[in-house]
Amino acid sequence: MGRCRRGDRRGQAWAEALLLCAHFGGYLGLLFTVLSPGAAIAFVLAHQALLGLHLGCAFAPNHKGMPMPGPGERWDHLRKQVLTSRNVRGGAVTDWFLGGLNYQIEHHLFPSMPRPHLRRAQPLVREHCRLVGLPYTEEGPIESYVTALRHLHAVGGGAKAA
Numbered sequence: 001m002g003r004c005r006r007g008d009r010r011g012q013a014w015a016e017a018l019l020l021c022a023h024f025g026g027y028l029g030l031l032f033t034v035l036s037p038g039a040a041i042a043f044v045l046a047h048q049a050l051l052g053l054h055l056g057c058a059f060a061p062n063h064k065g066m067p068m069p070g071p072g073e074r075w076d077h078l079r080k081q082v083l084t085s086r087n088v089r090g091g092a093v094t095d096w097f098l099g100g101l102n103y104q105i106e107h108h109l110f111p112s113m114p115r116p117h118l119r120r121a122q123p124l125v126r127e128h129c130r131l132v133g134l135p136y137t138e139e140g141p142i143e144s145y146v147t148a149l150r151h152l153h154a155v156g157g158g159a160k161a162a
Contacts, residue, residue, distance in 0.1 A: 058097075061144035062086055062104035065151030066137070081108040082129055086147075087122070087138040094141055095119070105136065 031040040066084045069075045075083065088094060088102035100115030101107060106125050107118055129136040139147060 057145075058099060058101055061088055061139075061141075061148045062101065064148035078109070078132070079134065081105060082125075082134050082136065085137070086144060087136075088144045089138050089140050 028040075028044075031043055034040075035043060062085055066086055068084060069080070082105055085104040085108055087105050088098060090098075090102060094102050100118055103115075103118035103122055106113070106121045107115070109125060110118070110121060113121065126136050
């Protein structure tokens with residue numbers, strides 16, 4: 001671990017690759033040990049489909065329908081992260097369901113911050129945005145999904161017309 005702290009990430013990459021292979025092997029090994037091959041394959045397909053749906057539900061409302069820089073327009077790091085992201089308000093259930101990624105603005109500004117601490121950074125970021133005149137977008141869960149779906153409908157309408 002000390003080697004990784006000094007900037008040599010080769011050991012860390014190998015460790016991550018090894019752990020990913022062990023996880024994948026253990027996952028499939030357990031499934032094919034406990035279930036018949038057909039049931040194990042069906043489980044993997046259903047599990048991955050539901051996981052994909054869950055991840056889509058977690059990621060989509062954070063960015064869909066948010067402003068993007070125009071052609072040739074350059075935004076600084078703060079502007080890019082704050083203007084293109086939306087936080088999803090909610091309590092402990094929302095935090096759990098979205099894995100802390102409902103604090104998307106803070107997550108993009110501080111990507112290495114542990115997710116449970118993003119909530120603590122929120123008041124500081126919100127206040128800084130107010131001081132520098134940047135809009136800080138935050139919506140409730142239903143409102144954020146409605147906004148994202150309206151945006152997808154609007155951009156999809158152009159594809160239908162073509």
